[in-house]
Amino acid sequence: MAQVRARGARRLAGRYGILGRPAVAVALVALLVVGVGALAWVAAGQRGLVVERVDEVAEEPAGATVESEEPAEPEPTLVVYVDGAVAAPGVYELSGAPRVNDALVAAGGLSEGADVSSLNLAAALRDGEKVHVPVEGEAAPVADATGSADGVAESAVAAPVNLNTASAEELQELPGVGEATARAIVEDRAAHGPFTAPEDLMRVSGIGEKKYAKLEGRICV
Structure with missing residues (x-):
């Protein structure tokens, strides 16, 4: 009796496909669903990583400042x-740290007969300064109260006169010093000894502060 029931059950299973090809198809569909779900899960995880990395790059630290290049200062x-x-x-505009020679070049160079022996071509120029180039045989300019020569860059003025070694003739080359004043300087030097400072010149009779101001910068000891 039991054997008859078993054979009947197998016949039913074979008839309705419980153990046949329909069962295999169901198993394949189940595996496909599981595989698709796994792929979707992996893809979602990767998208999350990409978004997170983009956010990290886009964010700037708090308080960060963007450095901008400062414009160069004009020369x-x-x-x-x-x-x-x-x-x-003429009048010329020079840039940088120009020298007397640069001014002469800007003016087209020297003309025929120019005499630059009294000029210091390497001297630095100042704003508003006048540079005069004498011709051969032209008298040397006379220095004014500031110690600069009229029409010539200050650096081109002759070397200061030493009060302790200059002769009476050399002293007369100073502005405002005539024969009598030059002789008084020489006599004072012989009587009281050498001058220790240019200001000592005011101890000489006839030389006060006003006359000394014209000589300041043109004398030394």
Whole structure:
């Protein structure tokens, strides 16, 4: 009796496909669903990582400042007037740290007969300065109260006169010093000894503060 029931059950299973090809199809569908779900889970995880990394790059730390390049400062310039024995006398604007020679070049160079023996071509220029180039045989300019020569860059003025070694004739080359004053300086030097400072010149009779102001910068000891 039991054997008959078993055979009947197998017949039913075979008839309705419980153990046949329909069962295999169901198993394959189940595996496919599981595989698709796994792939979807992995893809979702990767998308999350990409979004997180993009957010990290896009965010800037709090308080961060963007450095901007500062504009370069314009190069300083100065204006000088060049006249005398040059090709093109006039007012010129020079940049940087120009020298007397740069002013002469800007004026087109020297003209025929120019005499630069009294000029210091390497001297630095100042804004508003005048540079005069004398011609051969032209008298040397006379220094004013500031110690600079009229029409010539201050650096081109002759070397100061030493009060302790200059002769009476050399002292007379100073502005405002005539024969009598030069003789008084020599006599004072012989009587009281050498001068220890240029200001000591005011101990000489006839030389006060006003006359000394004209000589300051032109004398030394």
